[in-house]
Amino acid sequence: MVSFRWILAAILLAAAFPSPGADYHQPPPLDAAPQDKYGDLVRMGHAIVTDTPNKASRYTGPGNRLSCTNCHLDAGRKGDAAPLWAAFVAFPAWRMKTDRVDTFDERVQQCFRYSLNGIPPAFGSIELIAIASYARFLAQGLPIHSETPGRGFPLLGKVGLDPNRDRGRTVYRQRCLSCHGEDGTGQAGMPPLWGLGSYNKGAGMANIPTAAAFIKANMPLGAPVLTDQEALDVAAYMNSQLRPPDPRQGLLSIFR
Ligand code: HEC
Numbered sequence: 001m002v003s004f005r006w007i008l009a010a011i012l013l014a015a016a017f018p019s020p021g022a023d024y025h026q027p028p029p030l031d032a033a034p035q036d037k038y039g040d041l042v043r044m045g046h047a048i049v050t051d052t053p054n055k056a057s058r059y060t061g062p063g064n065r066l067s068c069t070n071c072h073l074d075a076g077r078k079g080d081a082a083p084l085w086a087a088f089v090a091f092p093a094w095r096m097k098t099d100r101v102d103t104f105d106e107r108v109q110q111c112f113r114y115s116l117n118g119i120p121p122a123f124g125s126i127e128l129i130a131i132a133s134y135a136r137f138l139a140q141g142l143p144i145h146s147e148t149p150g151r152g153f154p155l156l157g158k159v160g161l162d163p164n165r166d167r168g169r170t171v172y173r174q175r176c177l178s179c180h181g182e183d184g185t186g187q188a189g190m191p192p193l194w195g196l197g198s199y200n201k202g203a204g205m206a207n208i209p210t211a212a213a214f215i216k217a218n219m220p221l222g223a224p225v226l227t228d229q230e231a232l233d234v235a236a237y238m239n240s241q242l243r244p245p246d247p248r249q250g251l252l253s254i255f256r
């Protein structure tokens, strides 16, 4: 017979180690979107987020192979992978990068410009309205808040050593190469980490601490097991490879 003491121990353990994300906002499933004009835009936003090069081709960089969902995992639904629901209720907000208060649409424009190495969709364009409609749909029921649990990526702790790209190369070969490829440019169903089809040098992901935080929480996909140090090292390796220049700085930034 299972004793009461064991049941109590199990309950206490479960409370002490809640599964990550258990208390995060649960966005509604896509098929809960209404059958009206707003619902049509929600579905269009979902299509853009999951297939950006084809569904928003007039704004993505030439040859860029990334979709929003490659970084904003599970079509922008997954906590700790910069979920779109947490972003939607956080803007307008001040950003260090621009040193001004940006709206949600402006924040999306920036991911087009840097993460997709493209051009910002015009204000009022159907693409921006569709993405905002989709994000609003995911955020249904959330209070306006700049620190919704699950927003962005969890911060890394302090590590003993500076990020090192040689150690990072070893991590890459052991933990990443099987999916992202020998030369980092991905393969069918696996997005490029570097090369001309990836994010440019001005992107958030081009920042080593930001990339390390994303990697630590999310990579290898489905089994994130790296230590903080390994995540920083592999981020340094990934971001030392060739990629498109920062559009604010011109071609020479390739060699930065
Ligand atoms: C190469 C990876 C990548 C791609 C592709 C990408 N983003 Fe991002 N995005 C980021 C990173 C990194 C951040 C910054 C997250 C942070 O610092 O917490 C970000 C931030 C955002 C934010 C603000 C999040 C917040 O909580 O403040 C929004 C909104 C956003 N992206 C929308 C999009 C949309 C829409 C697309 C597709 C059109 C897209 N992104 C494509 C990497 C990417």
Ligand code: HEC
Residues within 6 Å of the ligand: 066, 069, 070, 071, 073, 074, 171, 172, 175, 176, 177, 178, 179, 180, 189, 190, 191, 192, 193, 198, 199, 205, 211, 215, 219, 220, 221, 226, 234, 235, 238
């Ligand atoms: C099991 C296969 C797999 C492994 C192993 C893996 N990834 Fe990924 N990675 C993916 C997939 C698939 C995506 C896109 C996720 C999506 O679209 O749902 C992705 C997305 C990414 C992205 C954001 C998109 C981009 O191209 O910039 C980065 C950065 C990344 N992975 C880094 C890493 C690093 C570093 C490692 C090793 C520590 C790693 N991955 C291991 C499959 C993998």
